[in-house]
Amino acid sequence: MTEELVSIIVPVYNMGNSLEVCVDSLLKQKYSNIEIVLVDDGSSDNSLEVCYKLQKRDSRIQVYHTENRGSGPARNTGIEKATGRYIYFPDADDKLEEDAIGILVDAMENGRYDLVVFGYQSIDAKGNVVLKKQYPDMKRNGDDVRQDYSDYVVSTRRYGIQGAPWNKFFDLNVIRKHSIRYPSLRRHQDEGFISRYMCYVKNIHFIKAILYNHYLNDLKKEWDKYPVDYVDAVIGLYKTRKETILTWNEKDRRTKEIVEHEYICNMIKAFELSYSPKMKLSGRNRLKWIRKQIERSQVLKVVMPLSLGRYQKIIFTLLKKRHINLAILIMHIKIIIEKNGGLDAFRRLQ
Template sequence: MPIVSIIVPIYNVEAYLERCIHSLINQTLQDIEIILVNDGSKDKCGEICEKYAKIDSRIKIIHKPNGGLSSARNSGLDIANGEFIGFIDADDWVEKRMFEVLVNNATKNESDIAVCNYRSVYSPENNQPSKVSLALEDGLIDVESLGLSRYILDYFLPFKHAYCVWNKLYKNELIKTHNIRFEPNQEIYAEDILFNLYYLCHTKTISTTPEVFVNYYKHSNSLSSIPNTLLSRLTRMVKRFEKYAIHHNYKKIARITIPTIFCEQVLASLDYLLHSKDIKYVEKCLKDLSSSNAFKEYSLKTFFNRESSKYLKSKGFRLRGRLYFRLMLIRLMLGQNSFILNKLIK
């Protein structure tokens, strides 16, 4: 049994794939398996995978019809044999010591998640210098003592450990025992967030390192991959986590934490819409909310939730800004889209 199974979902990224594979086969930790999931690529990704599988026996390949990122990662999880699980996106690359250090941290601290720092590397058309993304320290967080709600509110939502899965190492035993999977991309948005929230329900300790191991390649800014059902999908994500948390006896989550998660997702969504120049796209996003009872339900919960107000304050919203955010929620609930559109256009 390998120490780590590294799952790489692949779709039409032939220009970057070899860079990613090279960074994995050259890890200082050699006892790994690399699971390349070719998710119906129409370019030469399949051929590249086959080429490297002949070179390195640690590489396993899954060729499957296109089903989206979640489907690809789940296919990798189905055959992963490692003690730990890592996820790397095919257009990113990692430093040589990444998995050696994360495994050592997880083993030494008996932690259920090991987190590392990452570097955002921008494509040439972005014309931006690369930058380290997180302010991490060497540390160990006792989630069991802190409480899941407080960890989510104090660490997860403020993005101290990031929402992504590719700067973390997970225990395969926990994933298999609780059948944790990525929800379908067609049904929710931000599948990484929901996977992490599910996993956190079973997490006792988290170890962190400030070392920068992942190079996250950011393509030119585009909203083309963001669905016009954005807010409804994010609302659905929140509802699924609430159901999961309550099922696992985290009833406090529903009362204290869920409204703040919803608040953060609405903020992120409005930010996306604000930077969109496609008015028709924005109109579709807003119109879709008219049939979402869950959006109205969570909006009301957020409106009166103290932790949500604290979160907005931590994001720099003064009293007037926090009141204005609540006004926006009311407008969205009532379907007053022309008001929202005018504010976004301005």
């Protein structure tokens, strides 16, 4: 029996120091019928040079260079170049277990599934495993999942599907047939892609195996990941949710509440990011900017979900009552406490 070709798409942006470790874990796969598509997203370090160096080591590696547009458009370039039957999207600073691709192909073909979801572990900068995410071995019909998506929409839930693409194995035929692409957002593009893919999934295979090692960034790097146009990403994701998830079953109130909870929390995060040095906002300009984003996003028209944490409830209530200056003050205090390592007090309010 002929082994199906698997396309592995790796978006690369300023990953010169870690890319080789990631690609080595791909080249060591026991399932050898793979193509590795490295898409350099306009890196300013030596990432492109590392890509070409790796390409010389193995004929299965392809390298493409694009202007910097974000990981979503970079993955879209990979989709266009891919020639496989199945497609997988790891991050450039993570590692895959050696038997992963073989296990995933078997899981996909044992019933002709459209999506395989698998376990992963998160590892901190000291090499400590701080999280293990495992799914029960189970199979689900796509229509059943869409009718009550509340158990699947949040990545931290037992069956959470939404989130990063690196613990999911996709069918490239489904992507091509329905012209599914990552939205051109600087954040939340993964959730947008998965929401659209889930519209067409006929069946899903969850497997228990932990096959992916996700390496966590420190707080500063996480802060840097948020772009100055983060509000655009939040609004774009909410729009996608309304066009996909919220159309599957109008009676599914739990999923609607989760999506609205997510929207409010993401908008509050966007307001907090007005203190990022990249924004370069003075106090008066920050107030003007937040007012403008409130108007543009229409977030205050969302009914406050009961599930919101106390901190988010306080901020959202103050914004609704137009006490914007007080909300800004509380957000600023939170940011100062976080920067000084005092996270526990605010985590208890989440």
